[in-house]
Amino acid sequence: MDFVNQLQRKFIDYSSSLHREGIVDDQFTQLRKLEDENSPHFVMEVASLFFEDCEKLINNMAIALEQKQGVDFKQIEECIHQLKGSSSSIGAMRVKNACIAFRSFSGAQNREGCLRCLQQLSHEYSLLKNKLQTLFRVSVASRCLYVCLVIFCRENEHAEPFPDVLVFQLEKQIVAAGGSIPRVH
Amino acid sequence: MTVEQIVSEGKDQFPIGMRVLAVDDDPTCLLLLGTLLRRCQYHVTTTSQAKTALKMLRENKNKFDLVISDVHMPDMDGFKLLEHVGLEMDLPVIMLSANGDTKLVMKGITHGACDYLLKPVRIEELQNIWQHVVRRKKKDRCNSGSKDKPHPDSGEAAGIGNVDNNGKLNKKRKDQNEDEDDERDENGHDNEDPSAQKKPRVVWSVELHRKFVAAVNQLGIDKAVPKKILELMNVEKLTRENVASHLQKFRLYLKRISCVANQQANMAAALGTADSAYLRMGSLNGLGNFHTLAGSDQLHNAAFRSFPPSGVLGRLNTPAGLGIRGLPSPGTIQLGHVQNSGNPTNDLSKLQSFVPGNHNTNILQGMPMSLELDRLQHNKSVGHIGELPTTDSTTVFPGSGSLVDARITGFSSNPLLGVTSNSLMLEGSSQQATSHTSVSAIGFQNGNALSDFTSIAPASNQLQDSKADSQGQASPINCNAGQIIRSAPQEWNAPRKDAPYQSHALINSSIPINSAMIQLGQCLDRNNSIFHRTTDLDSVGPLNFVDPLSIKHSEGDNYIMEPSVIEKEGYLMFQPRPHGSHVPDNTGSLKDLASAMMKQVPTNLSVLLQEGDFGCNGYSLRTSI
Numbered sequence: 001m002d003f004v005n006q007l008q009r010k011f012i013d014y015s016s017s018l019h020r021e022g023i024v025d026d027q028f029t030q031l032r033k034l035e036d037e038n039s040p041h042f043v044m045e046v047a048s049l050f051f052e053d054c055e056k057l058i059n060n061m062a063i064a065l066e067q068k069q070g071v072d073f074k075q076i077e078e079c080i081h082q083l084k085g086s087s088s089s090i091g092a093m094r095v096k097n098a099c100i101a102f103r104s105f106s107g108a109q110n111r112e113g114c115l116r117c118l119q120q121l122s123h124e125y126s127l128l129k130n131k132l133q134t135l136f137r138v139s140v141a142s143r144c145l146y147v148c149l150v151i152f153c154r155e156n157e158h159a160e161p162f163p164d165v166l167v168f169q170l171e172k173q174i175v176a177a178g179g180s181i182p183r184v185h
Numbered sequence: 186m187t188v189e190q191i192v193s194e195g196k197d198q199f200p201i202g203m204r205v206l207a208v209d210d211d212p213t214c215l216l217l218l219g220t221l222l223r224r225c226q227y228h229v230t231t232t233s234q235a236k237t238a239l240k241m242l243r244e245n246k247n248k249f250d251l252v253i254s255d256v257h258m259p260d261m262d263g264f265k266l267l268e269h270v271g272l273e274m275d276l277p278v279i280m281l282s283a284n285g286d287t288k289l290v291m292k293g294i295t296h297g298a299c300d301y302l303l304k305p306v307r308i309e310e311l312q313n314i315w316q317h318v319v320r321r322k323k324k325d326r327c328n329s330g331s332k333d334k335p336h337p338d339s340g341e342a343a344g345i346g347n348v349d350n351n352g353k354l355n356k357k358r359k360d361q362n363e364d365e366d367d368e369r370d371e372n373g374h375d376n377e378d379p380s381a382q383k384k385p386r387v388v389w390s391v392e393l394h395r396k397f398v399a400a401v402n403q404l405g406i407d408k409a410v411p412k413k414i415l416e417l418m419n420v421e422k423l424t425r426e427n428v429a430s431h432l433q434k435f436r437l438y439l440k441r442i443s444c445v446a447n448q449q450a451n452m453a454a455a456l457g458t459a460d461s462a463y464l465r466m467g468s469l470n471g472l473g474n475f476h477t478l479a480g481s482d483q484l485h486n487a488a489f490r491s492f493p494p495s496g497v498l499g500r501l502n503t504p505a506g507l508g509i510r511g512l513p514s515p516g517t518i519q520l521g522h523v524q525n526s527g528n529p530t531n532d533l534s535k536l537q538s539f540v541p542g543n544h545n546t547n548i549l550q551g552m553p554m555s556l557e558l559d560r561l562q563h564n565k566s567v568g569h570i571g572e573l574p575t576t577d578s579t580t581v582f583p584g585s586g587s588l589v590d591a592r593i594t595g596f597s598s599n600p601l602l603g604v605t606s607n608s609l610m611l612e613g614s615s616q617q618a619t620s621h622t623s624v625s626a627i628g629f630q631n632g633n634a635l636s637d638f639t640s641i642a643p644a645s646n647q648l649q650d651s652k653a654d655s656q657g658q659a660s661p662i663n664c665n666a667g668q669i670i671r672s673a674p675q676e677w678n679a680p681r682k683d684a685p686y687q688s689h690a691l692i693n694s695s696i697p698i699n700s701a702m703i704q705l706g707q708c709l710d711r712n713n714s715i716f717h718r719t720t721d722l723d724s725v726g727p728l729n730f731v732d733p734l735s736i737k738h739s740e741g742d743n744y745i746m747e748p749s750v751i752e753k754e755g756y757l758m759f760q761p762r763p764h765g766s767h768v769p770d771n772t773g774s775l776k777d778l779a780s781a782m783m784k785q786v787p788t789n790l791s792v793l794l795q796e797g798d799f800g801c802n803g804y805s806l807r808t809s810i
Binding site: 027030031034039042045046049050052053078081082084085086088089090091 | 210211212213214216217220221224255257282283284304305306307308
């Protein structure tokens, strides 16, 4: 069916746009590859962990930069380091690059520069979060659709064969888009 | 589980099932690492706390084959963990970091890491880490077969009971020349196992280590040979090999410290003593002053008069790769002046601390334990460090940029101890904000007693200015202590044996407390903001799906499914299908099926999709550990 194709195409386009725009890099692809039937939602789990962590660290840095009695650049550097580690682990390239830029300012103990960098970092993070969430929704939606169709087909053995074809196509497309096929018993 | 069992059952499958302990405070990285390791078919245990990791390792030595640890962790520095594991359990440890600076890598190696990986870690790299386990086992087996010297201890070794009630292959470092003094190659060849492969592992408890250090100090670091140490220690069931390998590690440790202490010594030397020159110096600030001082020859002489033996300094002068940058050259120049005859060079080693295999102590805390015994042998010129109730869970290394601010000055009288600590602490904390303050004025109120101690303030400052990374900055503190320790006993011998105690007590209190203040602050921040996950599933999800479904079904039968959620997203529009696949009587079963189906998707899918936000509390998360 057309909408299925559309959906899948959307998914593929969207995820390649993420790569193109540099929001995610190869590491993210590696992460996707780690998903399988045993850990079908691995990427989502890692991403949600990352979002939490990132928000926390950004908050800490914002607070640190607000200190009137003197900014603790050491703490900021540690936050940056951790953020750099986790963003590179998840493949969030732009966030990671923002961290690298941030680090030079914090090393120079340049408060203004740090504030700007923090803003930039926040922006990159929000962007990443939105994009990834969208991506996840699409992928989840595809899986739902797939499962529905499968169930539907099974419920209707006497139905026309096209649902099977449909399911098969959908399966192919899900896999092609890097998703994994959920098990349906 | 004995080694043979491990080896035999591992033989068929190894490296599959290799037991790895992964430590990383970053939950994202930890999850990723754990998943990658499982993908390599290792048996993985993860933890975000270094202390938990150590506890687990100590509980059962045989539980793990390999440890992977992050470098930057809030509760304990990765390098410190590395040291502990190397000392106590002798397992291969792989360091992991987002920072791949050469000096960090070097530091990892000197601390005994068998590998250093960069984040983001790739699965290809992890697929080969088993080689480190094999390598170690192989060396042990090899060496045990080809032992060239007859050992009177071999009988002992065979008969060694469990010092720790654990049986595991005793992987010790080799020390072939019993009677040779050595500055030998400390790259750590794996040890021979003189007798059976199955030897119980020796655990160097605090007590044991204390005896060890006492023995070493008694003999003199240069003359400390395993055999004699063993005799002195007089511990049953300890073999020469155990002692030898421990000695090797000890020397490594001392060397590491001494390199840093070396640098600090230069500073300290230049900064002088309790002479008037010193007091003048006390008011000087910063690097500029240091250079000024350096230029003053008179000052040098004054400073060096009562300075600790040159032998020590001379030895310290050998550079070692510890990443200390920015140390002014004047420091080294001054050393030339310090040619006081002194005690043998081994004082340094004797005096410096060594971290015993005791968790939850920072390095300095380790000093009291090791050196307290020395006090009993006060005829030796050994640094004394009193046992102090240092704050728990403080570490010297990590985040210790602030530690650089610790000033250490000596005091002779007890009453001042408290004062000094406080003042030092105050100095330390203010240090963070100010570029430099000198505490020397405070420190030298007691006249002659102070002549032996030098303020390290400017030195610290310099290091801070040089922006060494945190590890680099940490080591100066350690060497400050080492410096002080070294200097103290030279001047304060028998008549004043309590004084060094106090002075060192001072050091001990100042550094850890200082670091504790800062470190705790940071730790607390982290702890407060760490999200403690639960694995509670949010069971709202399925219901959300089921309900709309039931509603929809009442409306019409031709909907395959119409979760309102998906509609919302606008990605799918399920139209009622006019095609023939009409399902007249399947309403009920379809609903059941739908709910069954919902179990296939994340249980809180609806939450995800509706709230549009990840990281919500209900997210089910597999946690390991």
